[in-house]
Amino acid sequence: MGKFGPASKWLKDQREVIKLETTDLSGRVVLVIGANVGLGLEASRHFASMNPERLIMACRNTTKGEAAIKDVQSTTGYAQIDLLHIDLTDSASISKFIEELSSKGVTRIDTTLINAGMMTPKFELTVDGWETTLQTNHIGTALVALLLLPFHLATKHEDPFPRIAFVGSEVHYFVSKVEETKQPNILEALNDKKLARMPERYYITKTLNLFFARSLASRVQPGSLSVTAINPGFCKSQLIRNEGVIKMAGLKLATALLSRPTEMGSRCLVHGAVIASDEVVHGKYLNNCRVEEESDFVISEEGGRVQERVWKETIELLAKINPQITGIVDKYLNQPNGNGKNPI
Ligand SMILES: NC(=O)c1ccc[n+]([C@@H]2O[C@H](COP(=O)([O-])OP(=O)(O)OC[C@H]3O[C@@H](n4cnc5c(N)ncnc54)[C@H](OP(=O)(O)O)[C@@H]3O)[C@@H](O)[C@H]2O)c1
Numbered sequence: 001m002g003k004f005g006p007a008s009k010w011l012k013d014q015r016e017v018i019k020l021e022t023t024d025l026s027g028r029v030v031l032v033i034g035a036n037v038g039l040g041l042e043a044s045r046h047f048a049s050m051n052p053e054r055l056i057m058a059c060r061n062t063t064k065g066e067a068a069i070k071d072v073q074s075t076t077g078y079a080q081i082d083l084l085h086i087d088l089t090d091s092a093s094i095s096k097f098i099e100e101l102s103s104k105g106v107t108r109i110d111t112t113l114i115n116a117g118m119m120t121p122k123f124e125l126t127v128d129g130w131e132t133t134l135q136t137n138h139i140g141t142a143l144v145a146l147l148l149l150p151f152h153l154a155t156k157h158e159d160p161f162p163r164i165a166f167v168g169s170e171v172h173y174f175v176s177k178v179e180e181t182k183q184p185n186i187l188e189a190l191n192d193k194k195l196a197r198m199p200e201r202y203y204i205t206k207t208l209n210l211f212f213a214r215s216l217a218s219r220v221q222p223g224s225l226s227v228t229a230i231n232p233g234f235c236k237s238q239l240i241r242n243e244g245v246i247k248m249a250g251l252k253l254a255t256a257l258l259s260r261p262t263e264m265g266s267r268c269l270v271h272g273a274v275i276a277s278d279e280v281v282h283g284k285y286l287n288n289c290r291v292e293e294e295s296d297f298v299i300s301e302e303g304g305r306v307q308e309r310v311w312k313e314t315i316e317l318l319a320k321i322n323p324q325i326t327g328i329v330d331k332y333l334n335q336p337n338g339n340g341k342n343p344i
């Protein structure tokens with residue numbers, strides 16, 4: 001099903017009770033980016049109760065991060081938690097985060113859940129000069145994912161393979177084309193205030209998330225790393241915090257009537273990040289712990305072309321931002337299997 005509907009399926013999915021995973025994560029190092037609140041906090045709590053060797057909670061606000069760690073420790077009794085600072089809207093902060101991982105003695109990571117994300121109706125630039133949603137949900141997400149590849153590929157676990165899990169969203173089904181493809185550079189066009197359609201921005205960046213996950217999955221050495229994109233469903237969280245009064249009121253009503261508890265959505269993230277079989281999920285989009293077809297646009301020929309353009313533009317941009325990117329891409333990634341289509 002490359003479409004969002006029908007509504008009855010969506011409602012059924014929303015009400016489904018997701019199985020709580022309790023697998024033992026002994027010997028595994030787990031990183032959650034965007035861990036202080038919402039889905040990231042609840043996923044961190046589940047990971048902590050699964051007894052990993054080490055849990056790293058990466059947050060952009062260390063005061064909130066410290067409170068989140070205390071909360072997870074007090075509710076699970078698990079103590080091996082490190083707090084690291086990261087701000088996806090600041091590429092210098094991402095480089096520092098990677099350095100800090102090494103200085104804390106982290107040499108390998110088994111699972112990364114890139115959960116941090118945001119939406120806003122306002123077009124505002126980050127310190128790096130990118131529109132905030134675009135940098136948080138796509139550019140910063142892509143940068144950290146690539147810089148983490150050496151940590152993942154230093155892991156020797158084979159069952160499951162190390163995994164990078166992106167938090168996608170069902171809102172990608174609302175995107176049937178990307179207008180900015182008419183411009184010479186999609187990312188630069190998305191960064192042009194005059195062209196920006198902010199009400200759609202979140203949907204587009206979540207589509208870029210999916211494109212990036214699929215592109216990355218199609219380039220990693222088969223059997224070395226598993227890459228997936230997970231939809232947690234429509235959940236209560238602080239995601240709507242930047243919305244204006246009217247949309248906020250509508251979203252609050254929708255949340256009250258239709259959302260699932262954050263903890264329930266986080267079970268999908270935990271399943272996709274550490275439990276599901278590599279062979280089944282690699283390069284795929286997961287909804288309610290099941291592989292589902294991405295939107296008709298994403299899987300179309302046109303979507304494939306946009307996916308490749310986005311990958312190329314993103315790598316070119318990231319290589320200018322961080323000199324390590326070219327070496328990482330050359331060392332760890334291949335040409336895509338099947339022209340950027342799903343690797344399996
Ligand atoms: N809630 C839903 O219905 C839903 C549905 C589908 C997908 N998602 C996705 O789920 C993920 C988590 O969202 P949520 O619903 O749990 O929202 P949330 O409660 O607002 O949590 C978002 C998390 O991302 C962090 N974050 C935001 N910008 C960041 C940045 N520049 N650098 C580092 N961290 C940053 C936030 O930190 P601060 O607290 O410091 O801002 C927070 O920890 C997002 O990727 C979202 O797109 C959510």
